[in-house]
Amino acid sequence: MxxxxxxxxxxxxxxxxxxxxxxxxxxxxxxxxxxxxxxxxxxxxxxxxxxxxxxxxxxxxxTVLGANAHVTLYSHGTVTEQGQIDRKLTEYDALAEAAAAVPGVIRTAPLIKGQVMASLRQRSAGVEVFGISAANIATLPGIAQSEAAIGDLSRFDEGVALGSGVARELGVSVGDRIKLISPNGVKTAFGTSPRVNAYEVVYIFTAGRYDIDRTRLYMPFAEAQSYFNREGYADEIEVMVEDPETVDRMVLPLLQAGDEVASGIGVWTWRDASGGxxxxxxxxxxxxxxxxxxxxxxxxxxxxxxxxxxxxxxxxxxxxxxxxxxxxxxxxxxxxxxxxxxxxxxxxxxxxxxxxxxxxxxxxxxxxxxxxxxxxxxxxxxxxxxxxxxxxxxxxxxxxxxxxxxxxxxxxxxxxxxxxxxxxxxxxxx
Structure with missing residues (x-):
């Protein structure tokens, strides 16, 4: 059977x-x-x-990669006679071009960074200012391609771009003029006086992250250099790559490209910033x-x-x-x-x-x-x-x-x- x-x-x-x-x-x-x-x-x-x-x-x-650099190039700096560290990037254009020539890099942009107080009428809020050129901000996906944005980014050279969280807190709409107050202003014989400038808000964006929308303001690069007393240099170079998940592979080529332009260049990736x-x-x-x-x-x-x-x-x-x-x-x-x-x-x-x-x-x-x-x-x-x-x-x-x-x-x-x-x-x- x-x-x-x-x-x-x-x-x-x-x-x-x-x-x-x-x-x-x-x-x-x-x-x-x-x-x-x-x-x-x-x-x-x-x-x-x-x-x-x-x-x-x-x-x-x-959202982090859409509004932030995948890689940041900065200067390790030199110690001045006063004992301070000078991190100026005087050859920022050449450094940005050298980084852009690295295979896998799709975008580079010199940046100026600073923190100021923004105010309108009786309201005020602390904001982080990013000085960037109009051409470079137009290629920033999280800002230029914001679905909930209002205003005209093509007028960026005429004013500033503001996060929707800051705009909501200040009660700002497109066309309003806000005051930016920086404690590090003009140096006089009696000390440093605060710098107060008024700028028209031409663009309000929503990057998708509350901490970005609530704190960030973009200013034209040349105006940021003047406002923060940084004529002739940048604070860092913002770099974006094709594949952010493999950004660690880009560190060595970017360091080599940076060393060809200036010494003491460091690299900081988005994984370093958000690794924790x-x-x-x-x-x-x-x-x-x-x-x-x-x-x-x-x-x-x-x-x-x-x-x-x-x-x-x-x-x-x-x-x-x-x-x-x-x-x-x-x-x-x-x-x-x-x-x-x-x-x-x-x-x-x-x-x-x-x-x-x-x-x-x-x-x-x-x-x-x-x-x-x-x-x-x-x-x-x-x-x-x-x-x-x-x-x-x-x-x-x-x-x-x-x-x-x-x-x-x-x-x-x-x-x-x-x-x-x-x-x-x-x-x-x-």
């Missing part, structure tokens, strides 16, 4: 019959539903968390994945409870099946299919729910915000304006693999118990 192949049709039929419990054995059916719903919710929570984690990192990196936050995100990601993996494990443990009850209720059936010639392997596969099908269906439902959550996160979050009366998301704390989610195939596959692996492994133990049941003992009292 030929031995039937593993997972033959009759094994699937028996497993399907056992999953469809009769009304009198409703406990088994209830446990199956509990296992299925538990796994679905656990997988949903895992995919939703991974999607939000990925979206948050992408949003953070995207990115490492914190990575640690949080790992911890959250472990915690949610435990949640999936707990959900799959319900399969064990359901199968143990099923084996107990089907003891007579197991004895009869063994008596008529069913092998231990076939019995084991029957109950393995019972548990595995629960894991597969639960995982599939969880994937569907998790993907729908990631796709429709904006209306879902708006509904939650409405129910809670608003104020659920504070951009001043989280830095971005909305809860992001980005669905990636790798995240979905990792959640599916984890859930199915745990479901299959957990199912083996009660299935083996059923297979090793002595048919004589199972039928003794029948």
């Amino acid at each position: 030929a031995t039937p192949l593993p997972f033959s049709r009759f094994e699937w039929l028996i497993a399907w019959r056992y999953l469809r419990a009769r009304r009198a054995e409703g406990g088994v059916s209830v446990m199956t539903w509990i296992s299925l719903i538990g796994i679905a919710l656990a997988v949903f929570a895992l995919i939703a968390t991974l999607a939000v984690r990925t979206g948050f990192r992408s949003e953070f990196v995207g 936050f990115l490492r914190a995100l990575e640690v949080e990601d790992n911890v959250m994945f472990i915690i949610l993996s435990i949640l999936v494990l707990i959900a799959t443990m319900n399969i064990v409870s359901g199968l143990i009850m099923l084996v107990k209720n089907k003891g007579r059936d197991i004895g009869i099946l063994r008596t008529i010639g069913l092998s231990e392997g076939s019995v084991m596969r029957v109950f393995f299919l019972c548990g595995a099908c629960t894991g597969v269906v639960g995982t599939l439902l969880g994937v569907i729910l998790g993907c729908l959550f990631a796709i429709y996160i904006d209306p879902i979050f708006s509904f939650v915000n409405y129910v809670m009366g608003g104020g659920v998301w504070d951009p001043a704390i989280r830095g971005i304006y909305a809860l992001p989610a980005e669905l990636r195939l790798a995240d979905v596959l990792s959640a599916v693999a984890l859930s199915l692996t745990l479901s299959f492994v957990i199912t083996i133990f009660p299935a083996r118990r059923a297979a090793r049941m002595n048919p004589v003992e199972a039928l003794r009292y029948e």
Whole structure:
């Protein structure tokens, strides 16, 4: 007599019959539903968390890279007679051209930086000034391509560009003139007097990060040199590259290019500036994945409870099946299919729910915000304006693999118990 192949049709039929419990054995059916719903919710929570984690990192990196330099070239400086460090970049144009010639660099721009007090009528706010040319600000993605921007960036040489957060705090609109007050102004015989200049706001941008929109102001490069007493030099060179994720590979070529123009040039990448936050995100990601993996494990443990009850209720059936010639392997596969099908269906439902959550996160979050009366998301704390989610195939596959692996492994133990049941003992009292 030929031995039937593993997972033959009759094994699937028996497993399907056992999953469809009769009304009198409703406990088994209830446990199956509990296992299925538990796994679905656990997988949903895992995919939703991974999607939000990925979206948050992408949003953070995207807004940082859209309005900030990928690499900054600066001078290590020399010590003056007064004991101060002089970090002037007098050959900033040549340095910017040398950096632009490095393969992989797509943009360079000399910058002037300073901090001042901005005021309009009775309101005031501290702002960080970036002195940049009109041609260079027009190529800055997070500023020039801001969807929520108002004003005309082509008039940048006639005034200043202001972040929407600063504009909101000062009550500024396009066309208003704001005063910029710097404590380091004109040097006189009686000391340094504050410098106060008025500028027209020609452009208001939204970069997508609260800390940028709330603090940043762009000023024409030549005007910034004059305003901050830095005629003839720049503070640093802003560099953008094709692939910011591999920016570390650009450090050595940029250093070599900088050394050809001036000595003592240093490099500071966006990873150096945001490395602490990115490492914190990575640690949080790992911890959250472990915690949610435990949640999936707990959900799959319900399969064990359901199968143990099923084996107990089907003891007579197991004895009869063994008596008529069913092998231990076939019995084991029957109950393995019972548990595995629960894991597969639960995982599939969880994937569907998790993907729908990631796709429709904006209306879902708006509904939650409405129910809670608003104020659920504070951009001043989280830095971005909305809860992001980005669905990636790798995240979905990792959640599916984890859930199915745990479901299959957990199912083996009660299935083996059923297979090793002595048919004589199972039928003794029948």
